[in-house]
Structures are given as structure tokens and as C-alpha cells.
Amino acid sequence: ANTTTLTVNIKITNSSLASTQLKDVVILANFETTAQNMIPAFQYTGAWYNLMDNSTINVTNVNTPISLAPGEYRIYGNKQANLAIEDFEKGNQVNLYPNPVSDYFTLGFATSKVDIYSITGQLVKTFNTNGNADYQFSVSGLTSGLYLVKTFDENNKVRVVKFIKN
The missing domain is CATH 2.60.40.1180 (Golgi alpha-mannosidase II)
Structure with missing residues (x-):
């Protein structure tokens, strides 16, 4: 200065x-x-x-x-700022189906832990999946509305997706 x-x-x-x-x-x-x-x-x-x-x-x-x-x-x-946003977004896509969800959903990839939050940010459910890619996440007890799913893989990388509960 x-x-x-x-x-x-x-x-x-x-x-x-x-x-x-x-x-x-x-x-x-x-x-x-x-x-x-x-x-x-x-x-x-x-x-x-x-x-x-x-x-x-x-x-x-x-x-x-x-x-x-x-x-x-x-x-x-001295170089351009390369944040590789495209790769970041590709690596963080979550395939949650079916969506909207009635009783359960699957993710189609291996996770070690999955947390479900209400849209207001309250943790409503946690699943420990032990790397099972075919795990069926039962949400039949949740009320209708919008939820956030926070997934953790074996390296603790986080992915987040929304789903609608019927």
C-alpha cells in the first residue's frame, strides 16, 4: 500500500x-x-x-x-484460473430413482453413509450402507415434501441431491 x-x-x-x-x-x-x-x-x-x-x-x-x-x-x-467446474459437476451427479419417491429409492452407486434432511435442514434419517450400490433407502415413514440427500463415499466425498416424497 x-x-x-x-x-x-x-x-x-x-x-x-x-x-x-x-x-x-x-x-x-x-x-x-x-x-x-x-x-x-x-x-x-x-x-x-x-x-x-x-x-x-x-x-x-x-x-x-x-x-x-x-x-x-x-x-x-501468469495462468488462467481453471476451476474445472464441468468436471466437478460431472463427478457429483447423483442418480436417485424413482423421483418422486413413494416408499424407497436407490442411488445406483456405492455409498458408505447417506443422510436425509428436511428442506428446513433437520436431519431426519441416516443410513449406513457399507458400500452396497443396490441399497434400498426406505423413506415410507417420511411425510410428503422436498428432502435433501447427502451421500458420502468411501473417501468421504460428498454428493447432494433433492427428492420429492409423495
């Missing part, structure tokens, strides 16, 4: 990471009430990525000023 202005320039480097990974980050912030030209002082020239939208800038001079409006901030990195 600059002591005479309300601007922030933070650099983060993790030298134990390879250059193919997100290892260098520059954060610029303008807390002034007027626009400011900030010297980013990037760690090196070349392609940098705005981690907020993955747009690219080509840095030819590490000290070329970047103009920031009042209250604006930027976060740049």
Missing part, C-alpha cells in the same frame, strides 16, 4: 510451483475517490490473465501504468 494514496499493489509468488501452474499473482486496487494510474510492476513480461474474467493482456513493459476507476480492482495471474 502507498502511504500517500489509497492504492494497493500486492504480489504473490509461489516459487515451489512450476511455471505451467498459477504461481504468480498481482493484485491492484484503487480505494481513492478519483481514477488512478497504477504501476503494476509485474514479475515479468509476457501474457498475463485477468483472473476475474480470464481475458489476456500482453505485458511488454512491467511498469506500464494501468488506469483504475475509484473502487476498481484487478487480479492478474
